[in-house]
Amino acid sequence: MNKYVMFHGRECPHCRAMMPLVERLEKETGLSLEKLEVWHDEKNADLMRSFRPILAPKCGGQLRVPTFFNTETNDAVCGEVEYEKLKEWATK
């Protein structure tokens, strides 16, 4: 699994809104995010659920999308956020 993961839902408008920001982030930093859709792919859903103890406390006690997750540091950011916040998550 990639170090940087974006859990997202196909019909989640916030996830869609974040896609251009993710593309910008990848272009600007050279980083690559693994984008895992969780409502139409049970394997991805199970993977996200396996990180529940780490992700839920950072996301209002639930599994929410979009969630940006650094699998090495366990840093996570949830929801539709400003570009700078996304970049801070990816580069710190």
Add this chain to the structure above:
Amino acid sequence: MKKFWRCFVCNDIHYGVLPPDVCPTCKVKNAYVVISAREAKSICGAAAEDDFSKDDFRKAIQKFTEGNEFMVNPDREKVALLLDGIFSNESHHGLKYCPCRLMSKDFDEDLKIVCPCNFLIHETYKGVDKGECWCGLFIRRPKTIEVKP
């Protein structure tokens, strides 16, 4: 613990810890008796209309918001996408789960993400001027400005 209850007069079904004191349909007092889940499912299954379209749901949530401090998001494109997700989730996963969260596979826990959920407690809504539920289907109704004569 929640149970199923049936009005012995008009057969309304109620699911809850306690039944209504007065049946909201036939207005009879103390009309509810505890029944089995099987009986409740049979009655509801037989009576329910199978065809509950996105438009029916849209109208239902519109009605639900009337008189409340929140409203359905006026962004029709966003609402259409969310309804696609909600109906897809019902079709594939059994209930109208929020497309912007994920089931935990704990049934009671997952009831918390069935749309409409109790978004009044979401940090994106509670105490937020332009608050909205996590997915954005519901938004706080803008305050109207009172014009003094």
